[in-house]
Every structure is written in C-alpha cells, then in structure tokens.
Amino acid sequence: MLLTNENNFVELLVKNFARSQNQINTLNESDSELIKISDELFLAATTDSICEEIQEGLYDNPYMIGWMTVSVNVSDLAAVGASPLGILLNQTFLHDHTEEFITELQKGINDACNTYSIPVLGGDTNYSSVLQMSATALGIVKNKVMKRKGCMPEEMIYSSAKLGEGNAFAFSKLTKKKQRYNFLPMARIKEGILLREFASCCMDTSDGMFSTLDQLMRVNNLGLCIDQPIENFISKQAASICKENNIPKWFMLAGIHGEYELLFTISKENENEFLSTANSINWFPIKLGKVIPFPEIKIQLYNKMQSVNTGEIRNMFNNPNVDIHYFISELMKIDNNFRRIK
Amino acid sequence: MLLTNENNFVELLVKNFARSQNQINTLNESDSELIKISDELFLAATTDSICEEIQEGLYDNPYMIGWMTVSVNVSDLAAVGASPLGILLNQTFLHDHTEEFITELQKGINDACNTYSIPVLGGDTNYSSVLQMSATALGIVKNKVMKRKGCMPEEMIYSSAKLGEGNAFAFSKLTKKKQRYNFLPMARIKEGILLREFASCCMDTSDGMFSTLDQLMRVNNLGLCIDQPIENFISKQAASICKENNIPKWFMLAGIHGEYELLFTISKENENEFLSTANSINWFPIKLGKVIPFPEIKIQLYNKMQSVNTGEIRNMFNNPNVDIHYFISELMKIDNNFRRIK
Numbered sequence: 001m002l003l004t005n006e007n008n009f010v011e012l013l014v015k016n017f018a019r020s021q022n023q024i025n026t027l028n029e030s031d032s033e034l035i036k037i038s039d040e041l042f043l044a045a046t047t048d049s050i051c052e053e054i055q056e057g058l059y060d061n062p063y064m065i066g067w068m069t070v071s072v073n074v075s076d077l078a079a080v081g082a083s084p085l086g087i088l089l090n091q092t093f094l095h096d097h098t099e100e101f102i103t104e105l106q107k108g109i110n111d112a113c114n115t116y117s118i119p120v121l122g123g124d125t126n127y128s129s130v131l132q133m134s135a136t137a138l139g140i141v142k143n144k145v146m147k148r149k150g151c152m153p154e155e156m157i158y159s160s161a162k163l164g165e166g167n168a169f170a171f172s173k174l175t176k177k178k179q180r181y182n183f184l185p186m187a188r189i190k191e192g193i194l195l196r197e198f199a200s201c202c203m204d205t206s207d208g209m210f211s212t213l214d215q216l217m218r219v220n221n222l223g224l225c226i227d228q229p230i231e232n233f234i235s236k237q238a239a240s241i242c243k244e245n246n247i248p249k250w251f252m253l254a255g256i257h258g259e260y261e262l263l264f265t266i267s268k269e270n271e272n273e274f275l276s277t278a279n280s281i282n283w284f285p286i287k288l289g290k291v292i293p294f295p296e297i298k299i300q301l302y303n304k305m306q307s308v309n310t311g312e313i314r315n316m317f318n319n320p321n322v323d324i325h326y327f328i329s330e331l332m333k334i335d336n337n338f339r340r341i342k
Numbered sequence: 343m344l345l346t347n348e349n350n351f352v353e354l355l356v357k358n359f360a361r362s363q364n365q366i367n368t369l370n371e372s373d374s375e376l377i378k379i380s381d382e383l384f385l386a387a388t389t390d391s392i393c394e395e396i397q398e399g400l401y402d403n404p405y406m407i408g409w410m411t412v413s414v415n416v417s418d419l420a421a422v423g424a425s426p427l428g429i430l431l432n433q434t435f436l437h438d439h440t441e442e443f444i445t446e447l448q449k450g451i452n453d454a455c456n457t458y459s460i461p462v463l464g465g466d467t468n469y470s471s472v473l474q475m476s477a478t479a480l481g482i483v484k485n486k487v488m489k490r491k492g493c494m495p496e497e498m499i500y501s502s503a504k505l506g507e508g509n510a511f512a513f514s515k516l517t518k519k520k521q522r523y524n525f526l527p528m529a530r531i532k533e534g535i536l537l538r539e540f541a542s543c544c545m546d547t548s549d550g551m552f553s554t555l556d557q558l559m560r561v562n563n564l565g566l567c568i569d570q571p572i573e574n575f576i577s578k579q580a581a582s583i584c585k586e587n588n589i590p591k592w593f594m595l596a597g598i599h600g601e602y603e604l605l606f607t608i609s610k611e612n613e614n615e616f617l618s619t620a621n622s623i624n625w626f627p628i629k630l631g632k633v634i635p636f637p638e639i640k641i642q643l644y645n646k647m648q649s650v651n652t653g654e655i656r657n658m659f660n661n662p663n664v665d666i667h668y669f670i671s672e673l674m675k676i677d678n679n680f681r682r683i684k
Contacts, residue, residue: 016448020427020461
C-alpha cells in the first residue's frame with residue numbers, strides 16, 4: 001500500500017468508524033476535535049506524537065523533545081481558541097536512558113506546561129527500542145467555536161507572526177549546515193482565545209505555511225491569495241538561512257516543519273476592532289492576503305501572482321525514501337518555472 | 343538508572359509537574375484522571391499504549407491489537423464509572439504493513455468502539471520501525487465520582503467476574519504451549535456506571551489481580567483479605583491451563599497480564615441492594631473477601647490465610663531482562679513457602 005498522501009491514508013483508516021453525535025467538526029475540519037458537553041460548553045481534544053522527528057535525527061535534544069511534545073498539542077488547542085484544561089502524556093522510553101536525559105526531557109515538558117498554564121493530568125509510560133513521546137491536550141471552549149472551516153471570499157488572511165522558523169530549523173539540522181540552531185516555538189494560546197471572537201477560520205502552521213494554506217483551501221473549497229510580498233512575513237532567521245545557502249525564501253514556507261503560528265481569516269467589518277484588540281495585548285498580526293472564490297493558492301513571487309500547487313509540494317515530503325537534498329532539488333525545478341513565467 | 347519499580351519511576355517523572363486545581367484525584371488514586379468541568383460534571387480522561395505486548399510477541403494478531411487499544415483505555419473509564427464520550431487514537435505504523443493488516447487492525451478498533459458505544463473523535467498517525475498503538479479515552483461522570491481510594495475496614499471486596507484469563511492467555515502465548523488462545527476481554531462499562539452508586543472504591547484488573555490488590559492496599563492504606571477459596575473466583579479456562587501445566591492456580595492471579603475485570607468494595611449496608619440491582623441487569627459479581635484495617639494482602643491458599651507480598655511479586659515482572667520461565671520458577675519458590683507454612 002502506497003502511503004504518500006496523508007489525507008487519503010487517514011480516510012482509509014477511519015472509513016468505517018462511527019462519528020460522535022456530539023462532535024461538531026468532521027475529519028480535517030478543525031485542529032482539535034470539538035465535542036459538545038453541555039449547552040454552552042465544548043471540549044477541545046487533540047493528540048499528537050513526536051516520533052519521526054526523533055528517528056530522522058531532527059530532534060535529538062531531550063529538552064526540545066519535551067518542549068515540542070507539549071507545544072505541538074497545545075498549538076492545536078490554540079487554533080480552536082480553547083482554554084487549556086490539561087494534558088495527558090504517553091511516554092515511550094528506551095531501557096537505557098541516563099537520568100540526565102530523563103531529567104532534561106521532563107524539564108522541557110514542565111517548562112512548556114508552565115508557559116501555557118496547562119497542567120499534566122496523567123499519562124502512561126512504556127519501554128521500546130524506539131523513543132516516542134505522545135500527548136493528548138484537552139481544552140474548554142465556551143459558546144462559540146472556531147474551526148479551519150468558515151471563511152468567505154474577500155476576507156483578509158493573517159498570520160499570528162512571521163513564518164519560516166520551523167523550516168529554517170529543519171533545513172539547518174538536516175543539511176548539517178548549522179548544528180546548534182535553537183528552535184522552541186510558542187503555541188499561541190492567548191492569541192487563539194482572542195481570535196475566537198473575531199476570526200472566521202483558523203489553523204496552526206504545524207506543517208508549514210504551504211500545507212496550512214492547502215488544507216484551508218480544501219476544507220473551505222475556496223482559494224487563498226497571498227498578495228503581500230514575502231519579505232513582509234518571512235522571519236529574519238529564515239531569510240538569513242536562505243541567503244547563506246543561496247536558496248529562494250519561499251522554500252521556508254514550502255517545507256513541512258512548521259513554526260506553530262496561526263493562520264486565520266478576518267472579515268473586513270471585523271478587521272479594525274480585531275487589530276486594535278490584538279495590539280492592546282501587544283500582539284501585531286501580519287496581513288498575508290485575502291480569500292478568493294476559486295480554490296487555488298496564489299502567492300506573490302518574483303513580482304507576479306503565481307499559482308502554487310501546494311498539494312503536490314506537501315505530498316512530496318510524505319515519501320520516506322527521499323531526503324532533504326532531493327526536496328531542495330525538486331523545489332528548485334518549481335522555482336525555475338516561477339522565474340520563467342512572465 | 344534502575345527502572346524496576348513503576349510507581350517510583352513515575353514519581354520521578356512527575357515530581358516537578360504542577361497539578362490541576364480542577365483535578366480531584368492525585369497520582370495513582372483512580373484509574374482515570376478526574377477533572378471538574380462544571381458544578382456537576384467531571385471529565386474522565388485516561389491514556390494507555392499497546393507497546394511492550396507487541397514487542398514481546400504477546401500480541402501479534404492485528405485484530406486483537408486493535409481491540410486491546412480501545413479496551414484497555416475504556417476499562418479505565420469503567421473503573422471510575424464514566425459514560426464514554428469518545429476516544430482519540432495515536433497510531434504508529436511500520437512503513438510496510440499490508441492492506442490486510444491495516445484493515446484487521448482498524449476492524450478490531452471499530453468492533454471494540456461499537457461494543458462500548460464509544461466514538462473515535464480523532465487521532466494522529468505516525469511511522470516508525472516499531473508498531474505502537476496508543477489511545478486516550480474520554481468520559482463524563484455526573485455528580486458522584488468513584489476512585490481507587492475510598493474503602494473502609496469491614497467492607498466487602500468483589501470482582502465483576504472470574505479472574506485469571508489474561509494471565510492464562512499470556513502464559514499460553516509466552517510458553518508456546520497453545521498458540522491460538524483467544525483473548526478479547528470486555529471492558530465493564532455498564533457495570534462501572536452501576537457501581538458508581540454503590541462502590542466505595544474500584545480499580546480494573548488490567549495488571550492482574552495481585553497488582554490490583556497491591557495498588558488498592560497502598561492507596562487506601564488498608565489491607566485486603568481474600569478469604570473465599572480460589573476455586574470460587576478463578577476462571578475455568580485459567581484453572582484448566584494450570585492443571586495442564588501442573589502449576590498452582592494462584593499463578594494466574596499473580597502475573598501482570600490482567601483480564602480487565604473490576605475489583606471494588608461495597609459496604610455491608612449497600613450489599614443487598616447492590617446485588618439485586620446487579621442481578622437485575624443479569625450481572626453476577628463474585629465475592630472475594632473483605633477490607634481489613636492493617637495494610638496487608640491475605641489470601642486463602644492451601645486451606646490457610648497466607649500473607650502475600652504482592653509488591654515483590656508485582657515488581658518481579660518489571661525486569662525486562664528475565665523471561666516467563668524465570669517468573670514461574672520464582673513463583674514456585676514462593677509457592678513452596680506457602681505449602682510449608684502450617
């Protein structure tokens with residue numbers, strides 16, 4: 001069985017499963033599962049593992065592994081605007097860890113939990129020949145929910161901050177250009193809670209900007225036109241990694257290691273009030289572009305609006321038999337096409 | 343670091359973690375975490391992996407792996423008397439599964455979910471060199487909660503059904519005496535919901551009867567005296583495996599592969615009403631003995647009440663470097679002592 005397309009494989013896995021009558025999102029429709037538990041309360045629940053990242057050597061620092069175990073899950077709570085209730089850990093250890101390794105790992109978990117004010121509720125420990133850290137984060141949403149689905153044409157698309165740090169980290173680590181690149185992304189809990197009042201849809205960039213745009217396009221059956229110049233929204237660190245390595249900046253948006261920011265849409269009538277409320281908590285979201293009626297991802301590249309096949313790019317990375325150098329060479333071919341188009 | 347004692351290792355892992363102010367159980371105090379979410383609503387949450395069982399060759403049938411992934415988690419909901427809300431799956435696959443393997447695995451999950459009326463809410467898929475299936479089950483408890491802690495001396499201790507099937511399965515599988523032993527335990531959801539009205543404490547036998555008694559003793563700081571003859575509460579299949587293999591029946595209570603029944607305590611004043619209510623749903627719990635004031639596990643063996651060091655026996659199995667034959671020989675030494683005592 002060829003497992004190159006994550007969405008299709010997941011559909012195969014779940015095809016016979018009955019859905020909950022209390023669940024208000026369908027598959028892929030929100031970052032966390034949303035379950036109605038009383039007239040005005042919804043439970044947000046999400047689960048995610050740190051697994052391939054360890055096996056591929058991308059994460060080898062126990063503190064970072066612990067930090068990410070919590071952050072990747074809390075980020076999915078943030079994207080539905082949930083208030084954290086607690087997290088359950090599912091820790092699979094090797095038999096021969098040093099006490100230092102365990103201490104650093106747990107410190108990463110604890111620091112992240114304290115940062116997000118999310119308590120550890122409980123968990124399970126196992127032993128295996130492969131290290132794996134999983135967690136399930138739970139949150140509460142009152143009254144109104146926020147999903148990936150819900151935007152309308154002409155709405156504005158924003159990012160919670162500049163993008164590209166996640167891919168800059170992954171590129172540096174996997175090409176061994178810079179071994180000690182530090183990457184501890186912050187899940188956007190307080191921003192998510194604020195967004196629930198204003199945004200029409202929201203998703204985190206855990207798989208990178210292009211994957212996020214692609215998923216939002218599919219679930220909304222609408223297009224996203226990123227008409228702001230890339231310089232406006234690419235992170236300084238990501239831009240400088242590109243310059244050092246002589247690769248185009250957009251590669252830092254195309255890779256699937258995200259930065260755990262939020263992409264969201266805001267209607268024109270909400271925009272001013274949203275921005276002033278955001279600014280009042282010292283948060284300065286970045287405008288990226290707008291929603292368009294036809295399902296297509298358009299990005300301003302080389303001074304032209306270019307149609308980008310985000311589905312193809314996203315799935316390129318799902319093949320376990322190819323490496324970073326292959327991806328870069330494939331992206332270079334796509335870049336040549338962008339440059340050729342007049 | 344020596345990891346022979348699960349309770350101690352878990353205490354090391356969580357020692358710096360802040361607890362939730364809304365969580366009403368402490369570490370080890372209940373089978374599921376219990377979190378107050380409104381005046382009369384509690385969320386029950388539990389997470390468990392199928393990991394070592396696969397690596398040790400104990401579970402090699404994909405249908406069973408799927409069934410167990412759901413059942414071990416739902417059993418923890420049952421032990422707090424929760425009504426199932428939903429389950430999240432965390433599935434780590436190998437890259438080269440056949441479609442048949444995946445289909446059987448998902449069928450085991452689906453059949454278990456349908457049996458317990460628990461919907462799959464969502465999940466995460468990963469790829470690794472080691473197969474691992476984790477899940478997090480969520481449930482709702484209204485008003486009164488049920489924990490491992492709460493029994494009083496002189497109360498009666500009961501089991502939801504006969505015991506020993508889990509260890510009979512594990513013994514057969516690991517000694518290769520009987521390859522095709524079928525074991526698909528049923529989590530006791532409806533019994534747990536009924537018990538919440540009557541029981542003063544409850545725990546599932548996921549780690550076998552002795553481990554369960556040991557944990558109940560420690561958390562309640564009280565003893566448990568199993569004064570009923572073992573023939574009254576050992577399963578027919580477990581008894582016959584013992585006879586075939588010429589091993590004492592109590593070994594099927596000492597091993598750490600449980601049968602996912604519930605052990606619980608009932609006060610004398612509740613006993614009659616409890617039993618008639620149970621019988622009315624065609625459920626016939628089995629009396630095992632009673633709670634005693636001093637923390638000790640006493641079991642009727644060889645026509646005598648014997649003090650059993652359940653902590654020592656339970657921890658014997660936590661050593662990854664020894665096999666089933668070692669455990670049997672160690673249990674035989676303990677059995678010789680029981681037989682010697684007049």
